[in-house]
Amino acid sequence: MTTLQTERLVLRPLEPADAPAYAQMRFHPDVSRWLPPASDEPVAAAEAAIARFAAGWRERRHAPWGLFRDGRLVGHAGLNYVPEFAETEVLWALHPDAWGQGYATEAARAALDYGFGTLGLDLIFAITLPDNLASQAVMRRLGLGYRRRVDYKGFKDIVWFDIDRDAWRSRSPRA
Template sequence: MNAPTLATARLTLRSWRPSDRDGLWRMQSDPRTMEFLMPVPDRTASDAVADRAEAHFARHGFGLWVVEAPGVADFAGYCGLVHVPYTEHFTPAVEIGWRFDSAYWGRGYATEAARAALDFGFEKLGLDEIVAITVPVNLRSRAVMERLGMVRDENGDFDLPSTPPSHPLRRQVLYRLRRSQARS
């Protein structure tokens, strides 16, 4: 199933193409991009990220879109909505997430793409709430969450089950946004 295409003033959120896997691997090989994320060890693991994104769209009709900046980049990163794949105090839930090639940071792309994904989630999917998570020290992502109107759940911090117990990226902060609080 192809993903519905979303458009903003400067961006297109679209289905994955085979050529996007090169951009994905380049982005996931960048230590700056991956500073607050678990490493992707090789091209096979990177391709598996795209496979999971495509499978999520096929199952649910939404997922992680490729973010294209027409005239600037065919692959600037990805952004979208996914079902949280583990059990935690706030699940079941749909999470918004993004990852951008560091060459495209500082342009407002994450906020712009995430707003489009949030609008899709609330308006087209009828979700009542969307969550976001990151490590406490990822101030860039937390700033995006706050620009989107998301509010940190002060009692929501948790340990990410897929991360080893002593790993510095295990602890996560939880942000929430209810449809009734979303900016239209």
């Protein structure tokens, strides 16, 4: 499992002890409205997600990280393989207290660098609900382009953005 540090954030794999703080962030009403619903109570769902992320680290060398600012969990971001699409997505979700500070862009940029540079992925996508304009703005800032609409986990007409390795390298001063 890999830990990264950006200018303002520590991106580290979530641990079982992080479950209560992760549940508080992930299931905050302003956050959960954009994400698939949980099938369990929040802490149990957070524990299951953390276990799923740990499996992703073991199997693919990537999964979402917890985002920590000054030692406090402020969100998650990272890479997630989606079997339904046979591709890897970049994702993020932040507690509302952390919105509007550029953390999503900062963390997603680090995830894209890791995915294309370290893992050698060819393409990375991001999806969101059509009315989640804040996430779409992050996608555009990162250089992802709109490609199509998809259905996913009960959500209809999700917007799909993506970027390939060559396009990322041409944009990224670190590539």
